Amino acid sequence: xxxxxxxxxxxxxxxxxxxxxxxxxxxxxxxxxxxxxxxxxxxxxxxxxxxxxxxxxxxxxxxxxxxxxxxxxxxxxxxxxxxxxxxxxxxxxxxxxxxxxxxxxxxxxxxxxxxxxxxxxxxxxxxxxxxxxxxxxxxxxxxxxxxxxxxxxxxxxxxxxxxxxxxx
Amino acid sequence: xxxxxxxxxxxxxxxxxxxxxxxxxxxxxxxxxxxxxxxxxxxxxxxxxxxxxxxxxxxxxxxxxxxxxxxxxxxxxxxxxxxxxxxxxxxxxxxxxxxxxxxxxxxxxxxxxxxxxxxxxxxxxxxxxxxxxxxxxxxxxxxxxxxxxxxxxxxxxxxxxxxxxxxxxxxxxxxxxxxxxxxxxxxxxxxxxxxxxxxxxxxxxxxxxxxxxxxxxxxxxxxxxxxxxxxxxxxxxxxxxxxxxxxxxxxxxxxxxxxxxxxxxxxxxxx
Numbered sequence: 001x002x003x004x005x006x007x008x009x010x011x012x013x014x015x016x017x018x019x020x021x022x023x024x025x026x027x028x029x030x031x032x033x034x035x036x037x038x039x040x041x042x043x044x045x046x047x048x049x050x051x052x053x054x055x056x057x058x059x060x061x062x063x064x065x066x067x068x069x070x071x072x073x074x075x076x077x078x079x080x081x082x083x084x085x086x087x088x089x090x091x092x093x094x095x096x097x098x099x100x101x102x103x104x105x106x107x108x109x110x111x112x113x114x115x116x117x118x119x120x121x122x123x124x125x126x127x128x129x130x131x132x133x134x135x136x137x138x139x140x141x142x143x144x145x146x147x148x149x150x151x152x153x154x155x156x157x158x159x160x161x162x163x164x165x166x167x168x
Numbered sequence: 169x170x171x172x173x174x175x176x177x178x179x180x181x182x183x184x185x186x187x188x189x190x191x192x193x194x195x196x197x198x199x200x201x202x203x204x205x206x207x208x209x210x211x212x213x214x215x216x217x218x219x220x221x222x223x224x225x226x227x228x229x230x231x232x233x234x235x236x237x238x239x240x241x242x243x244x245x246x247x248x249x250x251x252x253x254x255x256x257x258x259x260x261x262x263x264x265x266x267x268x269x270x271x272x273x274x275x276x277x278x279x280x281x282x283x284x285x286x287x288x289x290x291x292x293x294x295x296x297x298x299x300x301x302x303x304x305x306x307x308x309x310x311x312x313x314x315x316x317x318x319x320x321x322x323x324x325x326x327x328x329x330x331x332x333x334x335x336x337x338x339x340x341x342x343x344x345x346x347x348x349x350x351x352x353x354x355x356x357x358x359x360x361x362x363x364x365x366x367x368x369x370x371x372x373x374x375x376x377x378x379x380x381x382x383x384x385x386x387x388x389x390x391x392x393x394x395x396x397x398x399x400x401x402x403x404x405x406x407x408x409x410x411x412x413x414x415x416x417x418x419x420x421x422x423x424x425x426x427x428x429x430x431x432x433x434x435x436x437x438x439x
Contacts, residue, residue, distance in 0.1 A: 020215070021222050027414060030281050030351040050181035058188050065195075067215045068279065069286045069322065072195025079188045083181070132196065133283055142351055 008044070012060060015040040020067040023157075031146050032153045035074075037064055038125050039158050041082050042118055043105065046098050050086050057082035070133070077129035081121050088120050106162040118158055123151045216320040219277040220290060227274075227417070234417055241306045267426040268383050271295055273419050276320070280353040280413045285327045287311055291421060292319040300381055302422040308387040308410030309333065309375060310419055321421070326388075327353045327413055334379055335388055338372035340365050346373070346388065346407065353413045355392065355406055363401040367394055373407055380430045383422065 019037040026034060041057050048056075061075030068074070089104070092113060106114040126147045134143040176183060227234075273295075277288040291297050293316050303311040303323045311325035312333075324331050326348055333346040335358060344361040358373060371391040377384020393406035424430075 020218070024279065027281055030353065033281050051184040054181070054184050054188055058191075061192075067219075067277075068282075070282075070284070072192040076189060076192035076196065079185065079192065083185045086181075139283070139350060146351075 004045070008040075008056075011040055011043065012056075015060065016063050016067075019064060024068065028153075031149045033130075033146070033150045034153050034157055035122075035126065035129070035150070036154065036157055036161070038078070038081060038122060038154065039161065041078060041085065041125075042121060042158070043103060044082075044085075046089055046102050046104055047100065050083065053082040053085060054079050073129060073132045076132060077125045080128045081125040084124050085121060088117060092117055106159065111159070114162065115155065115159060119151065119155050122154050122158070123147070126151045126154065216276060216288060216290075216317075219288065223274070223276050230417065233415075237306055238418070267424050269423050269425065271297060271421040271423070273297075273321075273421055275417055275419060278325075278413065278416060280327060283329055283350050285325055285353075285413075287323045287325050287416075287419075289321050289323065289419060289421070290319065292316050292321050294318055295421075296423065297321050297421050298423070300427075301424075302382045302386075304386060304420045304422055305411040305416050306418065307412065308389065309382065310411050310413075310416065312381060313421060325413060326356055326409060326411065333382070333388070334376040335373050336376045337361065337365070337367065338374055340367075343376050343378070344403070344405070354409060356389065356409055358391075358405040358407055359402060361403040361405065363396050363403060365403070367391060367403060367405065369394060373405075380424055380427045383424075 015037040019035065023034040023036045037060060040060050041053070044053055044056065057078035058075050061078030062072075064074040065071055089098075094109075094113075102108065104114075104117065109117075130143050130147050130150070134140075271291055273289040273291040275287055276290050277286075279285045287303065287310070289303070297313060297316055299313055299316060301313040302309070303313060303325070309326065311323040311328075311331065313321050313323045315322040326333070326346070327350075329348060329350060331346075331348055334343060335346045336343050342361050342365045344358040346356055346358050348356040361367070369391055373388045373390065375382040375384055375386040375388060387410050389407040389409040391405050392408040395404045395406070396402070397404050
């Protein structure tokens, strides 16, 4: 338990720092933004209850909001993503179910599983976030393209990070 | 009552979801400007420090480029000074009083890929920086200060959809208003210039100086594309901005000593 709290506390801090110090400063053409911090929500233990997951997502979202001067937007998108997560997990469950204490990691459940799982959730997160940001302006199609391209970019970076960190 | 509690326990996730989302919506839409300023500034005490330290790492990497641009700006300012001196020599009965004063600042955080971008700089109220002061980059106008804390200030750059600035054409002296609709950080738009004015591609755009925030005749950009709105017969000019926000590091805050006096005078008209 304590080990888990330490582990996820560290992951929480790393995700925020990576996001605000590196990925928020990368700029490609205005269409591609990378939101790496959603990795924290993706990697929560599979058995995490829906409510706890959403509360954690709220905290990481609001922390990112503090850095980017966007009160509530990242928090809202993250909570939505954590809300969908258990449903997606149930949908993608292997035939014999998940083992207790299992983590939703690429090295455990395989690359095909991880990409499907991560992409759906990243897409949901980016859709909410970028449309909230573009609210009040007539940028529907621009935002649509931005959601798609950014989702692929985030997915790529997150999958890459899984190979770099958890390699065996 | 008991069945209500059972109901809540059964659907606790849905309740948590709705509660958290209401909280977020209050944060996003419910905040008026005053509350938002508290949010942004309290964040900046911690986040400003972190950004400040991290930016220091990049400052070394871009030192050479930065020096070059500062040298160029120095040369430009020296030239201007010489011209002013000669001018003042000829007409020495002109008062050399200028209400504008400058504070140099360094950018600690900037975003360019959003709809509402912001710039955080490392000067604040202790350096005399107040809200609604002008922010100027080495090449041209950058933005307007809109929140300040003790040691940091947040500015709305041109590349924020809330930004609005009164500008004029170099040739014809006609006024228009500059705004930005996204997504490209290199271009902005000028509207409200009547269609009978002669405009050419490459015309320079300067600040009009009609707002008491910006001094007049600061460079803003050049006309890149000319379109005319058929229904209103006003121009819609696409402007290439002089300020390159992707490379902006050093800026100046411009204060106006007479601003309060002008504001009071103008406010007295409404009484």
